[in-house]
């Protein structure tokens with residue numbers, strides 16, 4: 609790889625398959641790792657370059673040129689791109705030229721997405737830039753100040769109240785696809801009282817999906833732990849009950865049940881995303897003609913666990929299981 613190609617691959621990467629975005633061509637619009645947070649679970653390690661003010665890092669024309677060169681190659685190969693996604697190794701809205709870069713990327717005829725930690729959404733210029741994207745994913749790990757500080761470790765001049773109000777006000781006028789992502793960490797933000805408050809906030813946003821994620825790669829701090837399946841299911845149910853649309857994102861890619869035709873894979877694929885109540889599991893087994901011993905077998909193999917929520921039995925994919 610030449611020096612030029614190496615720089616190109618730093619700015620534009622992929623496309624990579626993503627459950628949330630399909631085939632996503634990633635854009636690294638800021639140098640690594642400049643961020644307004646230093647999340648305990650960050651897979652990029654601790655933040656050494658804290659920033660909460662926007663500036664220009666690259667010339668938008670340079671970014672555009674690299675996106676265009678990459679999309680030309682992908683199109684020539686007959687491959688598909690679902691989104692051009694601004695998802696750098698840091699916080700994309702710190703880039704003062706983000707809006708212009710989105711405008712330029714859109715001229716190529718692809719949808720655009722931004723995955724943000726939400727910290728700067730209180731700024732009108734950030735709101736205006738994000739309005740241009742076809743999809744915005746907001747991180748919402750906590751709605752209580754002390755928990756937010758422990759998990760996301762924000763830069764001093766960011767206020768949680770401004771962040772939460774900013775997302776809410778954005779959601780009222782945004783016409784694109786708005787989603788949220790919550791990283792659930794054991795012992796940090798998975799306390800039942802916090803989950804109820806978080807669920808109530810997420811339910812008020814009206815997002816297309818509220819993803820609940822867990823750690824899937826080595827975190828910045830070894831204090832960051834996966835939650836239990838019980839907490840994961842509790843968060844899922846609480847968000848749905850509050851009017852949100854919860855979906856699990858726990859590191860298992862879905863299996864196309866209709867094409868695989870295998871009940872076991874189909875079942876595992878569904879409960880990786882949506883914990884299933886016992887009566888729904890029974891209906892699934894009946895409708896697919898699966899072996900009635902399937903559930904016991906999966907439990908014994910450590911692929912699934914049973915958990916109780918509000919007196920009902922649910923089955924969920926085991927996150928610390930053999931394939932986790």
Ligand code: SF4
Pocket residue numbers: 643644645646647649650651652655697698699725
């Ligand atoms: S916001 Fe993202 S990049 Fe920044 S520290 Fe958190 S996980 Fe890492």
